[in-house]
Amino acid sequence: MGRDELLGQARAAHADRRWLTAFDAFQAAESAAPLGPEDLGLMAECAHLLHRLDDFFAVRELAYHRELDTGDPVAAATSAFWIGAQHLHEGEIAQGTGWMQRAFRLAATVKQDDRLRGYLSFASSFRAEAAGDLDAAARIADEAVEAAQRCDDADLTALALHQAGLLHLRAGRLDKGRALLDEAMVVVTADHATPMVTGIVYCGVIAGCWSVYDIGRAHEWTDALTGWCAAQPELGSFVGECRVRRAELRLLHGEWGEAMAELGGMEDDVDRQSAALAIYVRGDLERLQGRWEDAERSFATAARLGQEPQPGLALLRLARGSTQAAAAMVRRSLTETAEPDRRVAVLAAAVEVLLAVGDEAGATAAATELDTLAGRQDSDVVRAVAAQARARLAVGTGHPERAGEPVRTALETWLRVGAPYEEARARRLLEAACRALGDTESAAREERTAREIFERLGARPDLDALDHHARQTLSAREVEVLRLVATGATNRAIAAELYLSERTVDRHVSNILSKLGVASRSAATARAGEWHLV
Known part of the structure; x- marks a missing residue:
């Protein structure tokens, strides 16, 4: 096959998003005769989409040198930008910074070019973000958006809008951040941006949604990304x-x-x-x-x-009984975790873990900070996490009367969002508060509902905790009655066996069903079997 035919095949495969086929054909064409910078750019994109990063860097560098050789410093600076950006994404700071410096140096040799200015503003925004100056980073990203709109470049527009949106989210300007991210997604879902930029923006926007617990948007864009990926069987990135x-x-x-x-x-x-x-x-x-x-x-x-x-490992230590190790982990994480999304999760875990080791002051501080974060973030989920932590603190510090309002607030959110595990955990807190206040009927109802959810999910540790609690609350006489219930004996027969009145046995059976969180004698019998009482 001749070089021109290979090149035609490569371009057609690229247009059809058959990335491996296209890359191989471009590679074969390059072996026959050097490719021009534009075709090298397409080949580099194929490598990126296949997640063959060594090939991506090699081809982009080849394009950079050929762009310099043909006297096109704007194109060369753009290639340098992409090489630098990918190195920075991979955590290779020295190489990334070096290539970005090349891009800036080349830009200084040409007249005003809005497209190049936009890409370099994008790079400057990265630099300011890395230095911790979010306001400056967002301002520079806004400048990149303006430059992109002047030159009508879809890739730059999508990237700049996405970067600006993420930065405004991080700076706490949630409405502006969401609006910018939505605008970026309009560009990519309309198929205006190149595939590589489309993937970058999809993933960045979804991460941004999770960072502010915007579950609705996370759903919408994850579904869209799923469809986009499924349409490209050779996609690696x-x-x-x-x-x-x-x-x-x-x-x-x-x-x-x-x-x-x-x-x-x-x-x-x-x-x-x-x-x-x-x-x-x-x-x-x-x-x-x-x-x-x-x-x-x-x-x-x-x-x-x-x-x-973290906080998963700390919660695992707590579940396995290593409470002091768990406490040490969450305390360390609190000193190291600055990002609001991760800090919400660590603070929620800290309330639970620190209460377990008797550190009421630490748990109170964590719950208070969660309330502060919930006030800053326009997120029902964060507000629910904070409310549930407040309820946990109330129950754990002996003030169950303070738990009802916040735990019901959290429960309403989990029901609306469709988060059954969190719903069940909220019901356990409500059950504990009701029981402490003497409302055993409501406590039994909440415990029963929580158990049903845990059983459906397969949440074994939570079920074990429920069983342990129930066993601890049964009196010795109630255990005797439960054993006899499990044999199929009637209340009259149990009364005769234990020399009790039938009314007393009726009361014992009612208490047993309530404490076990079950509605029938057969369910109580099943529980007795699980506990090896029969």
């Missing part, structure tokens, strides 16, 4: 992150089996960052299922890949 985001949503909505299926085999994903996050999420799910040894391994693997395993 972005697929892993898409799977993780789907798994997080399934976990939230109680679809634990489906979530675990999404996370299967992610250790081998070509994207290390996606693999690390996936393995952490898997470890958290294993923790909730009571598969503690599996969770230990998952958290260790996630940490080895660069993912901080």
